[in-house]
Amino acid sequence: MSMRSLWVTPMLLALLSLTTAPAALHAQPREEATADNLFTGTLDVRMGQRVFQQQCGRCHGNDGSGGEGGPDLTNGFRSASTDAGLFKIVREGIPNTQMVGISRRSTDQSTWMVVSYLNSLNDTTDVDLPGNATNGQQLFAGKGNCGSCHMVNGDGGRRGPDLSQVGNRRKPDELASDLRTPDEEVDPRWWTLRVTQVDGSLVEGLRMNEDTFSMRLMDDNENLWSFSKSDVRSFDRVKSSTMPSVDGALTDAEVDDLVAYLFSLRREES
Amino acid sequence: MKRLAIVIALGVFATGVTPASAQKTESQPGVTPSFSPVTWERLLNAKDEPENWLMYSGTLDSQHFSGLDQVHNRNVGDLELKWAYQIPQLDRSETVPVVVDGVMFITEAPSNVVAVDAATGRQYWRYNHPLPDDLRICCGRNNRGVAILGETLYMSTLDAHLVAIDARTGNLVWDKELADYRAGYSKTAAPLIVKDEVVTGMAGGEYGVSGFIDSYNAKSGELEWRANTIPGPDHPDNQTWAGDSWRTGGAATWITGAYDPDLDLVYWGTGNPGPDWNGDVRMGDNLYSDSALALNHETGAMEWYFQFTPHDVHDWDAIQVPILADLEMDGEMRKVMMWANRNAFFYTIDRVTGEFLVGKPFAKQTWAEGLDSKGRPIRIPDTFPSAEGTTVSPPVGGGTNWFSPAYSPRTELFYVQAYDGEDTYYKRDEDYVEGDQFTGGGGQRPGPADDYQSAIRAMDPKTGNMRWEFEIQPRSTAGIMATAGDLVFSGSVDGYFFALDAVSGDELWHMNVGRLVHSSPMSYAVDGKQYITIAAGNVVYTFGLRD
CATH class of the missing domain: 1.10.760.10 (Cytochrome c-like domain)
Structure with missing residues (x-):
């Protein structure tokens, strides 16, 4: 995770320095509000990152990928589809939830910078790749x-x-x-569970979900299985990829x- | 009269003594209970009326132990849901209700409280505390519970007020501002009643505040004393802070303490020094951050302190509920305090003198070689946060955290929610701006949540050795209750509430309650029936044996 953030940030900064026109930074779904955000340059993103880490990182993680209680912000946003919506949430929070806004004394400028940083985490700018x-x-x-x-x-x-x-x-x-x-780097969702039932038969499949008392998997024939851990003889987690x-x-x-x-x-x- | 008779029977069965409340608690079955004033004597002897849960940790020694045993390790499988109370806010609840003679008081986010019939969950009244819209709160709109004395409830609020509320109507009696919320102060923990005073702490350790513990006259709301958790420049311990760093040093006091009436000592934990992760600007031990404090109740004067993590740079608050018990150790009865700290070490301390007796890791830790003879950690080099990130166990959330541990005098075991996690810790330069977060870095879990595990661990406080553990996949941030039925109740982030055998750790019962359990269980009885209550997500669930 830390390696990723170290790598991504310089790359993003490099990309952003190439594309300074605000509209180019954020393609669709937020273009109507993008014109309102005047703080979308490289330094603005960096300043936004600083404010984010200070004010938001405790819940959303130092790099925005999720943490203690706050969701991952690097894979789209659940509660806002425009920059204006993001600005409002960053500033004011989401009513009746744990999401509180950043300090009300934060300037509009620093809030927009956080918006720019959040957008940079979800940047969809095209890059030149060698492949076709x-x-x-x-x-x-x-x-x-x-x-x-x-x-x-x-x-x-x-x-x-x-x-x-x-x-x-x-x-x-x-x-x-x-x-x-x-x-x-195998997401635990794609680990394999090998379950030995009490009669000795083996059920093996992709680990769809597991908790303290139970587990659910999909076998090679795409059958869905749900087990109570107390009802099986044993089980193993295979953390390698099936790919x-x-x-x-x-x-x-x-x-x-x-x-x-x-x-x-x-x-x-x- | 039926209730009176059953209460006595329960009390005798559970503890062998007649409950103190038996003379006070009379009501007709099916009739609205009319609770008797909760006198200091009742609080002092709360163990004698196990049908009530009179304070945050159950009793003044904070054992989080219920003397009820109607539900025990042979019939716990017959538990079923009796009622659910839906909190109107979506925040995860951290509340531990208080129950007095059939009335339950539940705090809600952001700073509200409701009174409900403890047998049905139906509401009597509610109090909504008005709040400004520019609160400074680092970690959620939390409130963990109330205290009660006489017929008055006492509650912390997010704008750093202490309010007194009439327990029969929900009317506001008085409202006291402890500190300026605009500077980052807030309050989330249940106060503690000691005699005729309300002892209470504050939150805000991520905002460069300066911590304190206050004691207020319960009737008038007047401040009796304030104990500052960071000594001022006239005190020699101020030298443990470089320069003026003590002014913004944090050491908040955001969980409820304990009280020993024989010693007249209040025990309270203190939080991290600020800024959390950049210690360069506050060189020194940073007293009395991350410490257990023993305060004389009459004056607020500190009798002793024990600092768990000198010069903390990982945000490992000593914000755990202190558990008091008398143990025979090496042939001698000792008055001890048991403390499983966020820094992943378990401690047994002499609570008369503050002497370190026992200390061992109870969760994965990679930052210390161990503890020296005084209990001071022997740090491993290169474990401090850095610009590029330093991965260390335990994580920011700690080997455990604020949620209550429990102690059973029957098993003489200390039960703690342990987490074998890690974080990559970052450090950055940061200027203090009043009212803004002042943390100097951050943490990030380096792997997926499923790579780590929690466990409930039963610790022998005489040796610091683990007796048993119950693994939780992937994690728990729930408190624990032990009972005279030799049960241990707790929950998990994956939405389970469960019961273990207190002696063996074997799982005996579990229920999918649907959302994360981020509070601590409690138990009480009404009309002779024992109930067990837990908040999960934003719902308060109450279970009892099948009729």
């Missing part, structure tokens, strides 16, 4: 056989994450890493194409 997204789409459906497990816009398999908006939550280098070394590495199966150029395609799968295009 159209070729990548063909690989996804064909040689890569990705669609057998992954769904995109309603088409595909169920045994991997839905990738319809993966470009919003993963950067290109992270996507490449996901493809080449899938075991490096094979593309290394050896695809060329470097093909991996680039696939990354370009995956990065193109973003909210505004869905």
Whole structure:
């Protein structure tokens, strides 16, 4: 997580320095309010980050990816769809919830800077990538056989994450890493549970949910199972990925194409 | 008369003594209960009326132990939901209700309180405290409960007031401002009644405030004494703060303390020094942050202190409920205080003198080699926050936190909610601006939540050794109640409320209550029936045995 934040911030700053026109920073869903935010430059984002870390980081995490009680803010916003809406929430909070606004004495300027920082965490600016997204789409459906497990816009398999908006939550280098070394960072949702029932039979599948007393999984035949832990003989968590590495199966150029395609799968295009 | 008879029977069954309230508590079944004034004698002897839960931690020694045993380790599986009370605000509740003779007082976010029939959950009255719209609160609109003396409730409010409320009507009796909320002060914890005074703390340690513990005349609301948790420049311990850093040093007091009537000592924990994560600007031990304080109740003078984490740079407040008990240790009866600290060490301390007796880790920790003979931590180098991030256990939220531990005099075990987590800690430069957060850094969990686990651990306070543990997947931030039925009740962030065998740790019962349990359980009885109550999400659930 820390590595990610260290990497992302310089990259974003570099990107932002290339695109100073406010409208270019935030494509759709917030353009109508973007004109109101006059603080969208590189330094504004950096200042916004500073205010965010001081005022918001305790709940939302130092890099906005979620923390003690506050949701992840790097994958879209639940309660605002415009910059004006974000401004209002940052300033005033969300009524009847734990989300309180930043200090009322904060200036409009510093609040807009926080808005710019939050937008930078969800930046969807196009970047020049070496790969060809159209070729990548063909690989996804064909040689890569990705669609057998992954769904995109309603088409595909169920045994991997839905990738319809993966470009919003993963950067290109992270996507490449996901493809080449899938075991490096496996979301617990995609661990495997191996459950030995009292009769000795084994049920194995993707870990959909687990809590103190129970667990739920989907097996290879896409059957859903729910177990009480006290009713099984034993269970194991396998924390490696069920996805094979593309290394050896695809060329470097093909991996680039696939990354370009995956990065193109973003909210505004869905 | 039916209630009177059953109360006596319960009391005898549970404790072998006639409840003190038996003479005071009379009402007809099905008739609105009319509680008797809660005198200081009743509070002093709260153990003798286990059908009531008269204060935040149950009794003045804060054991969070219920003397009721109608629900026990052989019939707990017959618990069922009796009623639910929906709090109108969406905030996660941290309340521990108080119950007096069949009336329950529940605090709500942001700073409200309702009185309900404890047998049905139906409301008598409510008090909504008016609040400004520019509060400074770091960590949620929390309120953890009330105190009661006579027929008056005492409650903290988020704008740093202490209010007195008529317990029969909800009418405001008096309203006292303790500090200026605009400077970052707030109040979230239940006060503690000691004799005819209301002892109370404050919150705001993330805003560069200066901590204190106050004692107010319960009748008039006049301040009797204030104990500052950071000594002023005339005091030698002020030298433990570099330069003027003591002025913004935090050391808030945001959880309820305990009281020993024989020693006339009030015990209270203090919070982190400020700024939380950048210690460079406040070199020194930063007394009396992260400490247990023993205060003479008559004067507020400090008899002794024990600092758990000198020069804390990880936000490990000593904001835990102090638990008092008398234990035989090495052939000698000792008056002790038991304390599982946010820094992941468990301590047993002589509460007469403050002498360190026992100390061992109860949760994963990577910051200290251990404790020296005085209980001072032996730090491991390079564990301080840094610009690039330093990963350390426990995390910011600690090996445990403010939610109540429990102690059973039957098992002589201390039960704590432990978390084996870690955080990457960051440090940054920050200027103090009054009313703004002043933290100097932050923390970030380096892995997914499922990579870490909580556990309820039963600690032997005589040795600091763990007797048993019950693992919770992935985490709990709930308090614990032990009972005379040899049960331990607690909950988890995944929405379970459950009961364990207090002796073995075996799970005996659980219920999916749907949202995270972020409060501490309590128990009481009405008309001879024992109830167990827990707040989960923004709902207060009450369970009892199947009829």
